[in-house]
Amino acid sequence: MSPLTLRSRTTLTAVVLVALVLGTGAWVLLTTLDRQLVAASDRASRASLGQVVDQVGSDGLPSVLRSVDDDGVAQVFASDGTVLAASANITGRGPITGMAGSTDVQRRTFEGPDDQETETYRSWVVAAPTAAGDVTVVVGSSLESVHEASRRLRTLLLVGVPLAVLLLGVVVWLLVGRALGRLDRIRAEVDAIGPDQLGRRVAEHGARDEVGRLAATMNRMLGRVDGAVSRQRRLVADVSHDLQSPLAAQRLALEVALRDPGAVDAGELRSGVLGPARAMERLVDDLLVLAAADEHAPVVASSLDLDAVVLDEAARARTHTDVRIDTGRVSAGPVRANPSELRRAVRNLLDNALSYAASGVEISLATTADGVVLDVVDDGPGIPPDERGLVFERFHRGDRSRSSEVAGSGLGLAIARTAAERAGGRLDLVDDDGDRAGAHFRMVLPVLPSEP
Template identity: 45%
Template sequence: RLDGEDVVVLVGSPRDDVDESVAALVRSLAVGIPLVVLVLAGLVWVLVGRTLRPVEAIRAEVSEIGGGDLHRRVPAPGGDDEVARLARTMNTMLDRLEDASERQQAFVADASHELRSPLTRIRSELEVDLAHPEQADPVATGHSVLEEVAGLQALVDDLLVLARVDAGPDRARVAGAPVDLADVLIEEVHRLPAGGPPVATGEVGTGAVRGDRGQLARIVRNLLENAVRHARAEVVTGLTADGGVVTLTVVDDGPGIPADRADEVFERFVRLDDARARRDGGTGLGLAIARELAQRHGGRLELDPDRGPGAAFVLTLPAG
């Protein structure tokens, strides 16, 4: 108030400085924001590239691995992050693929050799008879060829069984209906050809298991045929059930199996006495098939070195 009257004081200032400051700020933001975005994008690109570099190395290595390069492995970075675990998983998968490829190649090579041998013998006999017809004995040649054909048929049957087993899921448990293993044992004993060593069914109790009856019969048949082939005078079998486990034993009184070769008898195409096995019709696949089928049923097939006097095979299966 001035002299009792209200006075209004107006203060003014030029806006040029304010406008210039706002314009400068806008210019700074217009330049700074894109620059910051570019810097952040560059940092993200570098960090992501560095993070994904091991993944790209894995992808590049896998893309170069062909059917014949399964021995190669992807680079595995250190640490325990997702990329390291991915690399280890890929290498584990490659290990399995390489093992499967090697087993397949060995199987094909062994099968080719086993099939070629009897065919060569058949061809040789026929060529000799054709070259010297005056000395040929058609009946003897016919019997010899029939024996070779029977051996070929047995080998092909075993190869088909192995092919079906290998085609299934790895170590998949075979599901099936309850099967009395005692009935299977008695049936397979009765199916053995006459003229061989007698098979004594010793202690035979109830042996209910679950699985495929045909495959279980194949296990028992292979064990019996192997025992009869090597027995001198007799074969003794036994079947017991105890503690949720069914145990089948097949014991022969033959020459037995050396302890240092106990695991070899379960390998494919292995014959400890090659000449005798071929003469007696062995394919070298029976025990391998039996063990594979036993494992598919959740069981085990082992050689018991403490029983005798010959070889003693013990089959254990979960009771069903």
């Protein structure tokens, strides 16, 4: 047996709960109404009893008592059973049995007159003194009107409560069906979006309810998926592009060596094979670093001096370039980070600056209230405004970096920012507002707390 649908479960739950609430409310209403009507009847009988007792005490007792309403009865009889006075509806009847001998006000229930045997009366009984001796005064009211009112209300509730529950069930069924219909349309639209249709979006009707917010959330999720797939496709394309050149260079060098081994210089062959191999190795290594960061691999951190790393990388770079590297403003910078990741970040920043510098690169390192701040500034052409938001994107390279003059895969700055973030810091491109030429990158890392 298949389980109930969400629509059926929701409707059934609403119907059962409302039926219980309405049923309980109906029972409480009937019980309360019955008690209130009986209490009102008792108050009227008690008032009439007081009037009859006053008449007995004043010796002005008429033979027909008119101090009760049409549904009530009243009777005064002596201790020997002689009826002294009675209401018009029981005139000629003997004393109401079981009532004599009462000395205090009591509430009794007794059957009505002979022609109304089915009626039940609630009465008040009291013994009243007279000159001829004590007499018994009985005043009662019929409960038939109370029962009739309860029966009518019960009949209305027996019909009205099921109708109300049924109507509620229909309304809930329709409303839930309408809401779930919108959800089903969203499901169908999302299910119809294929890998090549990630640009499609779920139709939004402007509603601010839960379904409308779900549609907006689905569209935002589709946007993120579209962006992730686009980045993955660009990654494949860029990696293929970056691997194609060194592979082609290696193949060419090997084919030349195989065609005429004696004509190929060993040094040129090594350069033609090992150089592209190193480029591919760097690319694969960079991809592994980013993959580890994407997988949130734990950071193996230790205490180190960032100034020592900066000076080491600057010394290394001076052996491969004629560009001036100024490290005169490098001071102490104690931090806690992964040494290899931080060294790679500093190297990438410095290599990026050297690739674009016209004559010099300036490096400064200082400890401030914000943390350990590393600034790397070159005097190159700078970064165009339309590319400033893309410099940290993976495989992003400006037009000049696509030329053969500038090496690199476009992953250096992305790796540098990832390393800074994994160390608890950040890496930003600083906007100098035209104060200086070139690009200005700033890395801020938390200061290593001094030991007590």
